[in-house]
Amino acid sequence: MSDVLIVSEQQDIIREFLIESNENLNRLDQDMVQLEQRPGDKELLGSVFRTIHTIKGTCGFLGFKVLERITHHAESLLSQLRSGERQLSNLLVELILETVDAARKILVAIEATEAEGPDEYPDLVRRLESTCAGAAPASVAPEEPRADAAAEAPGPPDPARLETEKTSAAADSAIRVDVGLLDKLMNLVGELVLARNQVLQFNTQKEDGALNATSQRLNLITSELQANVMKTRMQPIGVVWNKLPRLVRDTAHACGKQVRLELDGSDTELDKTIIEAIKDPLTHLVRNCCDHGVERPEERMRRGKPAEGVVSLRAYHEGGQVNIEISDDGAGIDVETMKQKAIEKNVCSAEQAGRMTDREALNLIFLPGFTTAQIVTNVSGRGVGMDVVKSNIEKIGGLVDVVSRVGAGTTVKLKIPLTLAIIPGLVVTSSTERFIIPQVSLLELIRLDGGSSGKIEYVHGTPVYRRRGTLLPIAYLNTVLGLKPPAACEAVNIVVLQAEDRQFGLVVDGINDTQEIVVKPLGKQLKGLTIYAGATIMGDGRVALILDALCIGQRSGVLAERRDEEHTEAQKKTQSAADEQRLLLFRAGSFERLAVPLSLVSRLEEFPQSVIERAGGSQVVQYRGSLLALLSLASVLDPDAPDQAIGRDPAQVIVFQDGERSLGIVVDQILDIVEDVVTIRRQSARKGLLGSAVVGKRVADILDLQAVLGAAAGDWFHQASGGKSKRTVLLAEPAAFVRGLLRSELQMAGFQVVEAADTAQAVSQLEHGAIDLVLVAVDLPPAGSRGVLEAVRQRPGSARIPVLALASGPVQAQGRPAGAEDFDDYQSKFDRGAMLRSIERLAAALEPEHAVLAQTGKER
């Protein structure tokens, strides 16, 4: 934050303090006089006490020592009065009034010089002190210290006179006005604007010089009045920004970051209602910048940036709107990551993502449930927020845009109208009625007069228009409102509207002109009709309804259908991704239906017998520049039966791969790939099988990949990840079948796995070995996952081990179930991708110094 800002802020605060204190002191005078007449009035006494207390508190905050001291003593005195330790006497009143006078003088000095002045009122302080201590108030004539003060004060010639003549310039130049009154004024001006419009319209019909001149004058005065009344409701945006430095400090602290806040244009003014409306979105955006935007100091250093990140806010007027830019110099948003996320979350297909422009991809952050944060923190990252920011800003007719460069930072731009009460709108007609479309939702106007400009075409009965090569859905205002269609007319007027992020064309009968309109609410009888945003009074005195673009789009079906369809589909997909697992079904030996999670399979291959060779006692093929060992599955599962698979031509091979190593499993036939919920039906005692499950309506045996691969090459898993030091994961899961599945997945991902079937086992495993990470099923017997969590947290050696809770059902992107907040993460055990990503992330965060060491080692 810049020094200039601090100074001006401080000045603002002092000015407000002066206004408030002067008001309070004036009231105090009256209160004291009344108190003298009614000494028993507790309420009055309380009010006096509060006034003094307020002044004292603010003085302490602003560093006005003298004022603080005298008000402090006065407060103590009043507090004794309040508690009944002391009775009010004339002398006491005298003393307090004297304090008030002294305070006033100090305030005058503060206003003139921003300092309290040299007089420290030692005599007054002494008398206050002694009175407090229990002595009867010393009867000193009030004139005496006043005269002293006057003689001692060198600055203003006569403070006493100054006080009477000029109580406070600040207090005189500003008055406090009830906001309700301002609202009323604004309404009245709105009425005046309407009346003016009517007079102007009337004037165009008459040929009267005098009326003409008068109405012109009325026009000018009204415009000026409107502008000025609007100004009374204007507040500098600094009112909201004042709270941000603290917010930034706290957020940065919580995230372990260093962030500096720069504010530019805090005197930019906005209508009060708008200021209130943008308060929350701004807070959220700034918090986002600190949490997601700016990197950790060590990461910034590594990228050659100063350790301290900068979040800057800029506000300025432009073309009747206010622009607010919130930027950080952080990591920026990677467009490719955004697309990836979008595909993962089924927001769009890979193909759609490919066609997306960078801008479109960046705007994905405004979708509900979308987050780019790797880690969900208590500050943010749950994917709620940006969509709320967008909808809040759009609610007040504003626009949000985001620009980002990877490594250089992100800027969010808000465009906000100055005021809400009077808005520009386009007047259109439909049937015989006039309607108004707010300018903010208006994109362009198209007129089709049957010539070369094109025509409305139909896709399966749905009207569309080819606009610059893309199809624009079309709605008819007559139809939407249930009005009579107009007589056949050659020309078609299309109003292109923007609602949320979609566009559509609205066919109207006629387009009139744009007007400044005053939005008036509809009565409660019509509140249910969301298609109208309100009503206004037109120049001819008649009422016209204001249309809501979004609702028209939804009502006419041009928006809702697509959106809903996408929404439900996306929902369905997420559901399935979490719930189901894709399984590869195949046949081998005497096993008619075997299944293995497709996620573990690298490729499916067919090898002609001619390429299969023998080397070192086993069968191999040359595969992608290295040797692929082949293993007949039937021989592992059923060693006694004759093996036909290996001799089949071509041989069906499932290739499993991990890093450099790969192994081909020869099967008799690949059957199918099915998506199904894996639920264990029966556990298997046979080596190489985890158990049986219903897959695709028929029972299949699930392969225990670890056992099979272990049979082929005993050290498969142990050396799989080469030199990479392995993390050990404790897997606590009651069902042996699921445990086996998860174990395979974890081992394939390069983790060492220690297993436990219940809490007691898990705890004993914790005692035994060096565990790096704990995965615990929420349904772990006897009492769920909490027992393990507590065991981990309570043991001194393991308190910092990350614990991941595994749910049996699908997990929502945002919001964990109650009680799950204490875990480091919460994932579905059947969503392999999300689970592994979460584990990798937790593992990566385990020992950052490890990574740093490795790096310095490399540099050497």
Add this chain to the structure above:
Amino acid sequence: MTTLTPNSGKEQDWQKADAQYSTFFVGDLFFGIDVLSVQEVLRFQEMTCVPLAPEVIEGLINLRGQIVTAIDMRRRLGLPPRSTDVRPMNMVVRTEDSAVSLLVDEIGDVLEVEASAFEAPPDNLGPEARELIRGVYKLKDRLLLVLNTERTVDLASGRAA
């Protein structure tokens, strides 16, 4: 003794004292509204119709800059529509929310009625009418029906046609 809903103290007390009623006709029914809740009476006004609105809403009128919803009393009471050559009158009443205009056939006098002449709606009154009629004053020559204005303008409650 009555089927009043105890909405507010005021409402409970309203028939205890003698009162003045603004009267009007809808079809052959003779209605009265407490004169204090009537804001003004206007001739037929230019009206903006509101597409998609409930049928009883005739439109919106501009009452000196205030936008007022007009409710057609014939439709509200389930009566047959008035003949096209009769222009309805606006009876603008104050409600909790805002002013609402009731479109009626004809405006009558302001009548002073005695509390003793009041009687609860007869038991054989249909449920629809019972919803909107608070009670009946037995005048010399005819019956004055007391309209429940709050209910009348609340289209959400009951059977708003």
